[in-house]
Amino acid sequence: MSGDQSDTGGTQGGAPSKNRKKSGSKSAAWWISKIGTVAALGIMALGIVIRVIDPEPIEALRLKTFDLYNRLEPRPSLSREQTPVAIVDIDEKSLAELGQWPWPRTVLADLLAALRDQGAVVAGFDMVFAEPDRTSPGRIAESIRGADPETVEQLRALPSNDAVMASVMRTFRTVVGQAGTKTEAVEKPSELALSTTFKGVRAVQGADSKLFDSHVFTQTSLVANIEDLEQSAFGRGLFSVEEEVDGVVRRVPILMKVEGAIKPTLTVEMLRVAFQGNSIFAFMNQGGIQDVRLQTTQGAYQIPVDGKGRVWVYFSEPDRFNTPDNSGRLYVSASDVINNKLPTGRLAGKLILIGTSAVGLLDIRSTPIYSRLPGIEVHANLLETILTNNFIKYPVEMAGFEMIGMILAGIIMILLIPRVGPIWTLLGLLAAAGTLVGGSWYMFTEKKTLIDVTYSGILVFATYFVLTFTNYMRDAVEKRQVRGAFSQYLSPDLVEQLAENPDQLTLGGELKRMTLLFCDVRGFTTISESFKDDPQGLTKLINRLLTPLTNEILKRRGTIDKYMGDCIMAFWNAPLEDEKQEVHACDAALAMFKALDVLNAEREAEAKEQGVEFLPLKIGAGINTGDCVVGNMGSDQRFDYSVLGDSVNLASRLEGQSKSYGVDVVLGVETQSKVTDQFATAELDLIAVKGKTEAVRIFALLDQRENLDPAEFKAFEEKHTQFLELYRAQNWDEAEKLGEQNKARLGGKMAKFYEIYRQRMEEFRSSPLPADWDGVYVATTK
Known part of the structure; x- marks a missing residue:
């Protein structure tokens, strides 16, 4: 009986305990699963609210998608013959031939007359002439001291340069540029400058003026041209562009509101003037401006815009500018236009943008296709985009489709992950993501429609990771294997170790036999004096010198310690061992002089082309081998990987002696004995x-x-x-x-x-x- 009781007691005492354990585990797993589902639904709900609000970081993600697509698939570049646009470039060549900027407006009058005679359709200035020309005869008369009254009167009797330019403008379709600013104007623009040369802008489909004003870009004041030029121009347009939240130009407003007046941008006004348009209509609904239509004698140009009246500029590959032979597809030198040096018909039938690429005058813009694109080329890309009907569209309703996609993906994951597991769900998710990315790419390349998958993708994957995490927690409770399942996620890499344990970054170093090289520019003071009016040019020259010299050192396993103005300090045998350190240092030194010869040859040719004096760059070098301390040198707050020791000082002194002995490279005895x-x-x-x-x-x-x-x-x-x-x-x-x-x-x-x-x-x-x-x-x- 005692045995039976023991068996019974074991069954009754053990089994219920086991059942209670299972029941408790299931209960915990159930709650974890429910928490995961609620968290996933919360993420999706929060994500949808954020998408509706569309703060700047979310908009930036969408914009980066456009950048990537534009770089991968730029708008096909039209050939020189195909493009309806040309840029007359006030380049370095023009300044050399016609004088420094600003030019007398008689020169600009000659430019417009040459464009007219060469068959250009319209010219638009990407600049503003806000003040009278100070080189006009009358103004010169006022500034001449001691001139006889007769001469002064004769000068005053001559027409001003502005009048000469205005007279030519009246014979050729010219659009003057205006600039909108966010600051209050010192002098209020004239009614003429604020007026538009078309019949107006009106919103349709039930949108009132307040709704229109809430969407269109607004500028506080206007920088306009002098009255004579404004009066003589066929059109007036704003050349100001609005940068995105990250400083990149992707969308350009077609219309802007300035001091109560609705003004067109330079490109739209050029189209209106070129094709004799008379009205611009802005079509709206409650979501904002839908499209802008330009009425012309040749029909209506329909320009799709975003809710704020901006056009997505579909950029082509950047064109070559400031080339002496006018080899770019868009750019021609202003001096060649004036001097009639262009091939016959080069500008016939084209819309001309007049701007500058000269150093110091160049308006640089960051764009998706290139980080340093001349601002004038942004306008050229916009004109080509409109004239070739190559618009990128991001429909307002697209945001709704994106949110529906996020909700469906979240619901599918909530249903699948607990049943088929995160691995299979991830594979399915990746397949779906690939399909979406492929579809987005197809829509961009074939339909010119932007579909943003970045934000929705991030939200879906965030939901996936929440559900996966809770799934692993549930498995841990049920199978006691959570530690093994999560261990792979807890292995930090080296950067994380250093970030979490900064005390590992200690000061100090080790004693090693090393080879040091110092290289310095000879006669740098004379070279610097030749650049006293162009410090940026001196910086560019030094960078142009140090780059090839550095490359020769790095090719031969050298380590750049530092740059000291025009001097390079490098070493070998640290941080990596180098058994041939002396040989590699000597080989690098000789290669540096060959690279210098190549650079000097290029600079001499450039100097001849520009008609300036050529000052060759010369260097000297010193190499020494010896024991040094190498490691992290500096303070607790900041330090560098560098070297210390008497051998370093001697290497520096040897470099200085290269000039004293009339040789290129001076070696210490320890280096020489090894090579x-x-x-x-x-x-x-x-x-x-x-x-x-x-x-x-x-x-x-x-x-x-x-x-x-x-x-x-x-x-x-x-x-x-x-x-x-x-x-x-x-x-x-x-x-x-x-x-x-x-x-x-x-x-x-x-x-x-x-x-x-x-x-x-x-x-x-x-x-x-x-x-x-x-x-x-x-x-x-x-």
């Missing part, structure tokens, strides 16, 4: 460099041995050794004769060296050295 089998070197001196009392033997790096004739180098080496022996024996006359004989060898690589020694020996003749002189030369300069 003599591969490189041709020559001893320079036994010298006590500035800041050191001990003398060091230094050498010149001449070339790769394979590049020199062995017999000639051997003969040079023997004579050079004899020369130094005679010099150190104070046998000045014999040493000088030997130096003269050796000058021409090796293509004169050491000619400057022997000349420097000749001058030094002249000084020693006048100031004799002691008889026991040890041959050490004490340097007085760095």
Whole structure:
């Protein structure tokens, strides 16, 4: 009986306990599942609310989708013959030929007359002439001191430059540019400047003026042209563009409101003038402006816009500008237009945008296709987009479709993840995402319709991850395997370790044998003085020099320590071991001089083209090998990976001595001893460099041995050794004769060296050295 009772008691005492455990587990899993479902629904609801509000970060995601698509599939570039647009460029060539900007408006009058005579349809200025021309005869008369009254009166009697330009404008369809600003104008624009040259803008489909005003872009004030030019122009348009939240120009407003007047943008006004339009209609509904229609004698141009009246500019590949041969498809030099140097018919029938690409005048805009696009080319792309009917559309109802898609995806995941598991759901989700991305790409490339899948994709995947997380939690409660399932997600990478444990970034370093290279520009002060009026040009030149020199160092396993103005400091054998550190450093130094020759040749050709003086860039280098401390140097707040040690200082001093000995590269003895089998070197001196009392033997790096004739180098080496022996024996006359004989060898690589020694020996003749002189030369300069 006791055994039976024991069995019974075991059954009754154990089984119920096990059943209670299962019941508890199921209950916890059920609650976790429900929490996950509620969280997923909450994410979707919050996501839909955010999408309706459409804050700037969400809009930025959508805009980045457009950027990506525009870069991957830019609008096909029309050929020079196909494009209806041309840019007359006030470029560097034009400034060189016609004088500095601003030009007298008589020159601009000549430009407009040339465009008229060459068959252009219309010209629009991407600039504003807000003040009278100060070079007009009357204004010059007022500024001349001591002129006789008759001359002054004669000058005053001549028409102003503005009047000359205005008279030409009345004979050729010209649109003057105006600029909208967000600040109050110092002087209120005239009624003429604020007026429009068409019959007006009216909203239809039941939208009242208040609704229209709430959607159209508004500028506080207007910067207009002088009255004479405004009066003589065929049209007036705003060339201001509105940047997006991230500073990129993607959409350009077709209409803007300025001081109560609805003004067209430059491109629309050019179209109106070109095709003799008389009215612009803005079609609206409660969602905003739907499209803008330009009524012309050739029919209506329907321009689809977003709710705020902006056109998505579909950019083509950037055109080449500021080219002397006018090789761009859009750009032509203004001087060539005026001087009638363009091929016949080059501008016939085209809409002309007049702007500038000259340095200092260039209006740079960041665009999806290129981060530094001239602003005038934005207008050209907009004109091509409109004239080729190549519009990108983002319908207002698209947001509704995106939200419906998010809801359906969320419901499917809520149903599937608990049943088929997250892996299969993820595979299905990825397949669906691929289909959506493919569909979005198809709609953009084939239908020119933008479908944003980024935000909805992020929201769907956020929902997926919430559901997946709760699914894993449920499995952990049921199967006790949650720790193993989550372990793969808890392994941080190196960056995360450093971010979470900043105490691992400690100061200090290690002692290593390293090879150091210093390189500096010779005569940099003279070069700097030639750029005193163009500091940006000097910066560009230094960057242009340092880039190829740096590349040669990096190609040969070197590490750039720092740039010090026009100087480069580099080292080898850290952080990676380099058994051939001396060879790689010498090879890099020789390659740097070859790269410099290439750069100087390019600059000399450029100087000839521009008609300016050519100042060649020259460098010197010093290389030394020795023990150094390498590691993180600096303070607790900021530090760099760098080197310290006497060998570093000596390398710097050797670079300075390259000029003193008339050679390109000076080597320390530790470096020279490791490279003599591969490189041709020559001893320079036994010298006590500035800041050191001990003398060091230094050498010149001449070339790769394979590049020199062995017999000639051997003969040079023997004579050079004899020369130094005679010099150190104070046998000045014999040493000088030997130096003269050796000058021409090796293509004169050491000619400057022997000349420097000749001058030094002249000084020693006048100031004799002691008889026991040890041959050490004490340097007085760095």
